[in-house]
Amino acid sequence: MISDFRADLHCHTNCSDGSDDPLALLRLAKQTGLQGLSITDHDTLDAYTPELFAEAEQLGIRLLTGIELSSELDHVPVHILGYGYEIENCTLKPFLEELQKRRKERNREILKKLTEKKLPISEEELIAFALSARSKRTIGRPHIAMLMVHKGYVSTPQEAFEKYLKEGGLCYAPGIKFSPKEAIDEIRKAKGKAVLAHPHFLKKGSFLRKLLDLPFDGIECYYAVLHKEQERPWLKLAKERGWIATGGSDYHGALKPHIPLGCSWVPEHTFLQLSTRDS
Ligand code: AMP
Ligand code: ZN
Ligand code: FE
Ligand code: FE
Numbered sequence: 001m002i003s004d005f006r007a008d009l010h011c012h013t014n015c016s017d018g019s020d021d022p023l024a025l026l027r028l029a030k031q032t033g034l035q036g037l038s039i040t041d042h043d044t045l046d047a048y049t050p051e052l053f054a055e056a057e058q059l060g061i062r063l064l065t066g067i068e069l070s071s072e073l074d075h076v077p078v079h080i081l082g083y084g085y086e087i088e089n090c091t092l093k094p095f096l097e098e099l100q101k102r103r104k105e106r107n108r109e110i111l112k113k114l115t116e117k118k119l120p121i122s123e124e125e126l127i128a129f130a131l132s133a134r135s136k137r138t139i140g141r142p143h144i145a146m147l148m149v150h151k152g153y154v155s156t157p158q159e160a161f162e163k164y165l166k167e168g169g170l171c172y173a174p175g176i177k178f179s180p181k182e183a184i185d186e187i188r189k190a191k192g193k194a195v196l197a198h199p200h201f202l203k204k205g206s207f208l209r210k211l212l213d214l215p216f217d218g219i220e221c222y223y224a225v226l227h228k229e230q231e232r233p234w235l236k237l238a239k240e241r242g243w244i245a246t247g248g249s250d251y252h253g254a255l256k257p258h259i260p261l262g263c264s265w266v267p268e269h270t271f272l273q274l275s276t277r278d279s
Contacts, residue, residue: 005268007036008261009066010081010197010220010248016041016068017137019253022052025261030059032262036271038066038248040081043099043138048087064275067092068197069187070099072177073211075167076203078196080183081220081246083274085192095186099178103138106175110144113171114164119153141165181214191277193217195246200230212237218274222247222264244273 012018013025020028022039029037037056039047048065056063067082085092111121121144129150130143137143145160154160164171178186184194195218202208221234222245238245247270251261 005035005271006033006262006265007038007062007064007268007271008032008034008248008251008265009036009038009064009083009246009271009274010040010068010223010264011037011251011261012041012068012253013039013047014136014253015044015046017252017255019255022047022049023055025251025253026052026055026059026061026063028261029061032260034061034262034265036062036064036268038064038083038274040066040068040248042068043070043096045087045090045092045096046136062271064271065192067187069183070177071180071183073180074207075174076207078180078202078211079198080180080187081195081197081218082183082187082190082192083195083218083246084277085187085190086277091190092186092192100138102176103140106173107139107144109173109175110141110165110171113173114144114148117164117171119148119151119164119171121147121151180211184214184216193244193274195220195244198223198250199234200226216241216243218244218246220247221245222266224250224259225263244270246270246274 013020013022041047064083065085065087069080069082071078071080108123111123114121126147129147130139145157145165148154148160149157163169187194194216196216197220199219200223219234219238221231221238235245247264247266249259249261249263251259
């Protein structure tokens, strides 16, 4: 019998920037006919509660631990997926706390620059605003942009980015980012597999070569609603390097309605490769 196992290994909940709560996402996975799922929220493990594992079991959905870590190489954002890490006493937790701490410091720096430009916003104000928006998303520039509109400093969030917040803007602060290598090391330390996310979007040339020299376990070949043609070079590369060819939709719910859950997926073999822990 041909197995009809399909697992979507890339999706977001309202613990980061998706719209669905984790339990609702599991139910949607079931309705969609998926047998396996990995939730890969940006820089947080918050979706992985005991309730989530219990509901997955109840629904008969196989759950693989996942995360999408933010890193930066030569000022270019690079997303690294981590799969199959241990959730008990997860060593990613202190790493994520450090990441949050750095974010807070960066926000403070941006607010300081805005205040110097006679556009004062206090840290307390920013936190209260983000909470009132019931946003579980890590506080960052999008919140600052919305608050600037709210305070009448600019007319639209786009204007806030264009004038002040974008890289090179008047009040931009880069913050201190982790490198892709550090992200890979952290995933490995937690006994997970490190995968380069959506390589299709990265600029070709020396930057990409440098990135692909890193010790990944896999690469995300199947992605969202891309065409077969776009998958091919990455599948070839995975084969050459002996990397696991992973895939998923990058579902964000109502926030990206053109991307349905399960539009990219992997078979059982791949799911098992990512679930297996070395050592
Ligand atoms: P942060 O994580 O604080 O650096 O903010 C990153 C987020 O800001 C991105 O995910 C986008 O949603 C948003 N963003 C970044 N650059 C721009 C831009 N030029 N215009 C509008 N939104 C942007
Ligand atoms: Zn996202
Ligand atoms: Fe991403
Ligand atoms: Fe994503």
